[in-house]
Amino acid sequence: MAESAEATMLSAGVKRIAIAGNPNSGKTTVFNKLTGLRHKVGNYPGVTVEKREGRLDGTDIVLLDLPGTYSLSARSPDQEIARDVLFGRLKGTDLPDAVLLVIDANNLERNLYLASQVLELGTPVVIACNMMDVAEARHTTVDCEALSNELGVPVVPTIASKERGLTQLRQALSNTSFTSNMHRQSRPWRLPNAFEKALSNATTILARSGRIREQAMHGAALLWMTDYLSGDKRSREAAERLLSAIPSEDAEKLRATGRQVAEQIPDPVETAIEARYDWISQVAHRVLAQHDSEKRRTGSTTDKIDRILTHRVFGLAIFAVIMFLLFLSIFSWAEPLMDLIETGQLALAGWVEALIPKGPLQSLMTDGVITGVGAVVVFFPQICILFLFLSILEASGYMARAAFLMDRLMSRVGLHGKSFIPLLSSYACAIPGIMATRTIENARDRLTTIMVAPFMSCSARLPVYIIVIGAVFGDRTWLKAGVMFGMYALGTITALVMALLFKKTLLAGPRPTFIMELPPYHMPQPKTVLREMWDRSKLFLTGAGTTIFAVCVLIWALSYFPRMDETELSSEVKAQIAQLDAGDTDSRENIISGAQLRQSALGRLGHFIEPAIEPLGYDWRLGIGILSSFLAREVFVGAMGITFSVGEADETSEALRDKLAGATWPDGRPVLTPWVGMGLMVFYVLACQCVSTLAVVRRETGSWRWPALMFTYMTVLAYLASLAVYQIGSRLG
Template identity: 45%
Template sequence: MSVALDHVELPVVAAATDAPRSTERRGPVTIALVGNPNAGKTSLFNRLTGLRAKTANFPGTTVEHRRAAIAIDQLSVTLIDLPGLYSLEPSTPDELVACQAISGQLAGEAPPDLVLLVLDSTNLERNLFLASQVVELHRPTVAALNFSDVAQREGLAVDVDELARWLGCPVVAVSARTGQGMDQLLAAVDATVHEQIRPRLHPELAACGSCGGCRHSARFAWAERARSASVRGDVHAHGHLTEALDRVLTHRWAGLGCFALVMAATFMVIFWAATFPMDLIDRLFATAGDLVSRWLPEGDLNSLLTHGVIGGVGGMLVFLPQICLLFFVLALLEDSGYMARAAFVMDRLMHRVGLPGKAFVPLLSAHACAIPAIMSTRVIEDRRDRLATIMVIPLMTCSARIPVYAMVTALLLPDAPLKAAALFSGAYALGIAAALAMAWLFKRTLLKGPIRPLVIELPNYRLPSLRNALLLTFDRAMAFVKTAGTTILAISLVLWLLANYPKTSPDELPPGVHARLQQLSAAGDEAGARHLLEQVSLENSFAGQIGRAVQPLFAPLGFDWKMSVGVLTSFAAREVIVSTTAILYGLGAEGADDGVDSLLDSLRGAARADGTPVFTTATGLSLLVFYVLAMQCLPTQAVTRRESGSWKWPLIQLGYMTLLAYAAALVTYQAARLLT
């Protein structure tokens, strides 16, 4: 993958001879932020834009970037945060798009009026390599020397004027974290864009491309000379602490141990801290549903709003705290420089299934929720590796599966906590094993390709920025609510329709039901009568009819028609199976909340037409295996669609997971029936 940028390598032109644009122009100009990964580009972008930024895809690509409209003095500016680059010879789709955007080759995207180079003062030599290629593009350029406060603290003195001479463009020392130097930076940007000042190439740099040997080598040699001419002090001072930490954190065994500890702590924080806002959201939606159902007269509108809209949206939003916390902690870890070490220590292990080390954290995050996990696969450079990871992520046991696991284990092993715990763990293990096996399979079939060997910069450890982490969390959370929210709302409405129509009028009730209803009413059991009515209504609804129609399909798995309806209604959100079974087995929708006990009692008592119990060990195991492996989560599908850029991948995901779940449940049921 190479973009035709080589022709710009040798511009010996030193002065801006192109006809300058009108100097009166104050209209919107585009400024692109360009820099190495870890140079603090995003921090600078956040410092300049705050909450005004929007996340968008470049036209025709799945490559995401952030842009914001801001005003510098009288000038209105569109600021674009491009993906990080090490050089202008791209090797990933993100890098390709970034390179094309800088050079104005991206269809539908005008070339930037100014390139804002972001350089890390504490790692200048490496950053100057990209800088040398960028100034050769001969676009108006300003360099922001970021982390200048850190450099100062480390005893590094950067001679800004000398560096400006080497780069041929204005250089301003800034700190995105403290805001130091921002005014000077904006003034330099304003002047450069106003006068259309283009870089004056340093004579040695101009000669760089023409000398023999490795052109990269000559450029690195230039970067080294530029750095040694402009920086005084021990350039490795900042690295000493990092080196000491890395001695432990990248150690073959100690590194793995530390990583396990970091991840365990992360998950404890997520699961513990998320319970409070989750309860709050749950209560909020329950109260909202309550208010609506009290204010509106009983009827379809009432039911639509309380069960369809509020129930559906609430069911999705209740996971938002977990999603946000996961994003937040991962952002802090990434910002601190630790994530590169995690990828480093996991690389050898992950290679066994054909995935890179960077796939591990997303796979692990999927144990909280697949959605942030899929979004966090963006760190994986290779598209095939990234797709393979996305495809298997939903097999990991997310929090929404826990209610289902809890129901089945309590049903099968009510008085054996140890065995129940083992079954629970077994379900987790099955998900992990299936994910790794499928990743292995995908990498050998659909997504066949060589395993990309690890090359990763291990940046200096830094104190992570809370501000950046919060902004990123906010951004991702909004993306989730927008993507998943609309889909979930639509599907909730469809499911509500299917579960509520056609209506069952009291006259159509079979005589047996009538008699039981009258008995219950006579005994004063209003709730019981209502539950019976709900049960009969659902049986007669479209969902019930479809469930009965497809029941033969699920019969080999041991599912009765009620469980088949549950599988259908939980298509969009797997945890719905619990409330559906509650309704179908005559407990009412609130039956699931009354404590699992009453639901379990009625499930245990449920019998088939021939009098044999529905819930045998075989059925329970089969149901558990089905829910470990089945997709059953529409928001995840919507996010897969968004991240992969087409409907093809979510459809493959749905297809293979459903088949896998069906086959595995079938084998489980038949084998368990033979053995018990």
């Protein structure tokens, strides 16, 4: 289906309809119902805004679900995408032939703000007035016919979640003339005369430039003007981009019209917003059949729920329980699935081993390719569960309450309430955590959250903590638990302190805002939620997954080459082998692969960096572990298994734990003293040893600048901290 949608998109006769609307207007539910959940998801080039496209069931019309937005100003990348698509300015996405505007019947005035802006762009519009049932329950009835007369476009009443009104909506969309929106030649509301005069000058200049379609001219001129005079940097940049695309003479004249308005009107942007809302209030007054505000005030279910969920005591308690469940689910519910994947991976490797003769190809397949695929897929259950949780929280409306509850706490370190869930998710894995920051509109807040998310101890660090704590602290259960807790606490505190530092220095800016809608609660639609989980999880496989896979193959190559012949084994190794029973081929294999790894490129690198890590108390073998973990932490345990010649090992391997505990320097001193172990774990808490995280940060921020900075500052911090732990600790005894 996805393929056929793509194929039809390429053919010339196909009509494209963009779906626009406010967040929480039920836009995505409408899209899902109209496409029958058969759509494809990708990203707009260069940004991480999701792009959903699908075919209107039973037609050759292609629907494009735009990011939800409250207005056409360009405050966030999401909003900018939505407006660029509506203008036909976005590379790779044609100007839509029509727009389906989804508006929330409960929230008519604010929804009409965006609607009126979109109408001014002159593209044919069909309006779906959604959630009529909720409005009804709140004693509000929208007269859709009257609204249609006011706006001059078809308005179809819908209840998308219950599939009501969708047949009529499909019909209206198929019947759209696809010619320009003749009803909207001019604005139905007026601005002060000086403003209007300047706008008509701007319209003339823009018309000359040929950059704007004729029908969109009036809307475009006003939007350009308010962008140009906006207090928001991103909006002003958008206005400048248009100026740079037209002849400089015209650009100068256009600027002059802007200055003219600014001189005559104190705050033109405010004037324009207020004039638009004045008109909207009048329209709303005419089309809202009932306006029983007293009943609306006490009658809403959402209010009743909120009285509990945002209650001083119960609200916070329920929040804690939900977060605990979220945490538990990504931590332990995923485990059986992860075990299953690992079992499957081992079985596959065994099968390949039997099929391919021993040698580089066999090793590439089992230790490179299968391990690589496994390393990607093993995260998949966790990511699916997290996204399932997030989709439910978002669809139900609770996500906004979570931010509402946590904002005070997060604002202490200069962050936003919406940073809480991404940071919490990072305890499972920083990758979905960083992907979850997309809900944070403010770019600085989002970057700060991204930059500190990897400090949260993710599940890949857990095996390292387990094996090191086991090797160092033996059977002292309470001490082990305490140290483990300490590692999690260290990561969390560092994240918060670094967030504060970032906000005070590199990412300092005007006081961040917290202006967020608290949408009415909804029963999540199982199909929609599952589909959303799948769409997002799939992006992980295709996006970060490929990098992780490539890195695994690279690690394999570094640890496999150069290879020596068995006759070249050192006399020490030969002596070890000679001591074995003749039938003990497993131990023989383990000793040889250990020797091979030690002289491979990776092993040599371990020796090479020994002077640098010696102050931390590590020998070259731990160096190999650290080096291989720089590509992905979970490799540490496996690499240690091979280095210490115990063969395949995981964190529960007693053989590896004993080897680690018994490892000595050439002069016989033990390597892994408690303080070295502590330092090693501190290093793992703080270092950014995860190429997948860096790959995701690169994708989310659009440049290598941020991942490079992240890698550098985290590694430096990790080195200094573990140096301090080891040097101070071992002097204390």
